[in-house]
Amino acid sequence: MSGYLIYHPSRVVSDFETTRVYYDNTNGNQDPYVWNPKFLHTYCHITQMSPQVGNINFWVSGDTFPNFNNLYCDLVFVVAEKLYWENSNTIEISDSIVDTDEAYNDHYRWFWQHHYQRRRRFTLKANPESSFQPQNISQELIDIVPFLLEQGFTLIQLRQNLRSGFNSKPMGLGLIAIKLYSWLNQYANIKLYGDELQKIRKKNTILASLSEAGKNCL
Structure with a gap:
């Protein structure tokens, strides 16, 4: 079982009574989308990956990019479904892929930001029982760099493998993915x-996502 590390900007953090949540900002497309029993991933970095059902993907952000010293994991995403769109550049709220009205508003309807010429667009849906946002006892995100160093990576390797030019790119984990899942x-x-x-x-x-403004996935 393999998977990816996927680097993205630091999350918005809000408290809802006693629950603290780290999530994508609402100024446009929310991806990955966490407000759904099955987490969703359709856009950010997806063309740089070859995701398959069974992959374990870990969404992370650092203290700075590209010379980070920490990688805080805000989502463990176990891929349960890979669903292809009928039309790569449009989807209706009535489409069977769309989970809820909220998911359409916050996630699916932003296809216009990522126009495809020939690619087939798909949405990844996470296993709702094994995918989660991990936090420590203080409701903070967990730094996975210590674990990765124990597995033989160096900070230099991690910085290089997660970088493409001025931006980030997903890093394949191979069999380390299942070890990282168990650790988290x-x-x-x-x-x-x-x-x-x-x-x-x-x-x-x-x-709710209200703005039509574009957003950089980094």
């Missing part, structure tokens, strides 16, 4: 799952 599953005192996050989204309309 063990050390995460708090795990937030999609069904809980969806309830938060429904209660807080401020989380």
Whole structure:
């Protein structure tokens, strides 16, 4: 079982009563999309990957890019479905792929930001039972650099493998993906799952994507 490290900008963080959530900003497309029982990934960095069902993908952000010293994991995404769109450059809210009205508003409808010429567009949906946002006892994201160093990586290698020019690119993990999953599953005192996050989204309309502004996935 393999997977990817996927670097993206630091997350917005908000408290909803006793629950703290790290998520994509709402100024446009939210990707990966966490306010759904099955987390969603359609756009950011997806053309730089060859994702398959069973992959374990880890979304991370650092203290700075590209010369980070920390990689904080905000999402463990176990790919359960890879669903191809009928039309790569448009999708209706009534399409069977679309989960909810909220998911369409916040995620699917932003296809115009990423026009395809020949590629077939697909959406990855996560396993709702094994995918989660990992946090420590203080509700902070967990730095995975210590684990990766124990596996034989150096900081220089990580910085090089996650960089493409001035931007980031996904880094393949091979069999280390399952080890990292086990490590995070063990050390995460708090795990937030999609069904809980969806309830938060429904209660807080401020989380809706409202702007038509473009956004850089880094």
